[in-house]
Amino acid sequence: MGHRLDDVSGPARLAGPEEGVSQEELALAARNHGMPLEALRYDVTPPGLHYVLTHYDIPYTASSSWQLTLGGRVRRSLLLAIADLKAYPAVTQRVTLECAGNGRALLTPRPVSQPWLVEAVGTAEWTGVPLRMLLAEAGVEPGAVDVVFTGADHGVERGVEQDYQRALPLDVAMGGEPEVLVAYGMNGAPLPPQHGHPVRLVVPGWYGMAHVKWLCDITVSDTPFTGFQQAVAYRLRQGAGDEGEPVTRIAPRALLIPPGFPDFMSRTRVVRPGTVALEGRAWSGHAPVTGVEVSWDAGRSWSAAHLDGGSGLRWAWRPWHLDWTATPGHHVLSARATDAEGHTQPLEQPWNRGGFVNNLVQRVPVLCLDPDDGT
Template sequence: MNEAVSRAGLIIREKEPANREFPFPSLSPATPTNAFFVRTHFPIPAIRAKDWTLTVDGEVERELRLTYDELLGLPATTSPVLLECAGNGRAQLVPKAKGLLWDTGAVGTAEWTGVPLSAVLDRAGVKEGGVDVILQGADKGEVDDPRSPGVIHFERSLPLAKAMRPEVLLAYKMNGKDLTPDHGFPVRAIVGGWYGMASVKWLTHVTVTATPFEEFWQSLEYAYWKRERERPTLARVTEVQVKAQIARPGLSEAVPAGKPYRVFGAAWGGGSDVAAVEFSTDAGKKWAEARLLGEAVPFAWRLWELPWDVPEATGRYQVMARATDTEGRTQPEKHDADRRTYMINFVFTVEVEVV
């Protein structure tokens, strides 16, 4: 199942701040660091490891200030974790959405090494009233929101129960090497199972609050309409939705008629594993089951493949893949407008040319 390692060739979605997309047709089991998509909201802060500290405060028994060396001295874990931008696939929305128009490459799975956030929160001692854990990055700037005037930092929160889970790390290595500046050097959060915005880069402050945190980055940006109450409210985007993406054939790929072709791609859920991936070459009328490769690894993607007996009839084919997770959730056919331009996991169509 080993594909050639990507040569990168990232696609610029925005030059500054840096927003760069992975070319998904070059999918490999583990995304190399230089091919991993980059999502930034503000200029990349330049932080030296020796100057970095992590402050842990708020509803804690003991405020902490950890240095980089102190963090690296704590027991660490290493595991592959998928990060997907909450807006991945936005270019697939019709009519055109506002915001960065990611195609299918704002997703990747890398191996992250770090200290469980729970270990640091345990050292600080979360008080009984602790509810939410704010993760604040050193990156900052102005945003287009009158309720958020002046310079603000990028920050997101996790409910305490999620913050204490083992898939939430204070990560300092990516694919076995120190983080690069565009991926959060020296330390970032990794929040397995949640969209990428939760994995705050250039992390410098962890604050436990007694009430839910409701600022810009989770009440306006990265928020969707939730209809649990009488009136819909903007709720924070959290768990990654189940999705399969096709790497090959790629859009407009010329596929030779009458020959076998190996279709392959990746699929993922949020907290759940992928149970099945199906593939269609007739715009979703008939589906064939793909073979899932390797073993399920929690919070990572899973590659899949399928032999396609390409017909003799040349012309354009609409191919599709859809995933179902172990809780029985399948990708929807259409985007739910309540999700605004986030959590985009409806079944995409890839046009290929049989020649």
């Protein structure tokens, strides 16, 4: 005997100094995907281009037979089919969603996990029922502190077999800013399988780990939730034994649409001399974005970009633009967002063992060709 989960499920670790990306990390990269950065051009990310991260498998779920239970410390439990959810007044919100591990693969040392560069982001129009409306109907009892959400995705992580579960503090779950949604629609259609079909949580302004997909149960608890994804994963730790701070809201980030055209293999961008229109998006889960600066000299100097939008879509990314006069040579472009609470992006990596909340400024290497080069 002796065939146990620990055989295939080891502890978290950091990559060694010269260690390339492993086949295990590559297996995650091949199935989860980022948003190709040229898709920053869309206000709402087209289907299939929005980033996706699933810890385990995408479960095979049928909308017609789905049941969402709501229980725990409530006066009356609810059993909700999708049709029941649709009978409530629908709320639609445009929300920019980002993975808490975005940027991880650029860290030194590199935490071994889903190896994101900077593209784990996307924006969608989510439609559903406000969570606070369902909680009000069930009637939250005194003493409740956390609301626990369970998805239908099942797997093992660091030796622990589990359904994916995350909790929100009661005040966040009951609050209206942000308006937490029990969502059954994405961009006017049913949720695709990989985005939580038929129902998921959407917590505007929070990193993706809070937006539980394939949502099958909501339980109000009078004790703080200590499940794996809350107490072990998704915490900011410097040392392996630290308790760590929980990962919550999205730190500000600006990304630019890589200008010109790419080399297939190096992904270096190529432009020709002259005016290059730089544009991109910026967002923050803490407060509205109030400024974006752009650098074309690898962060030595910065110029203020023009912020567009600001149309009251609080939880969606904001477009920005700035012209750059490209001269022949090698350049590194960057953009840096700042929000109304003064949060901004660091120029040195904000390292932690999980590689979370890493909003180091993007670096886009660009070659500007000599005037006489090419066609």
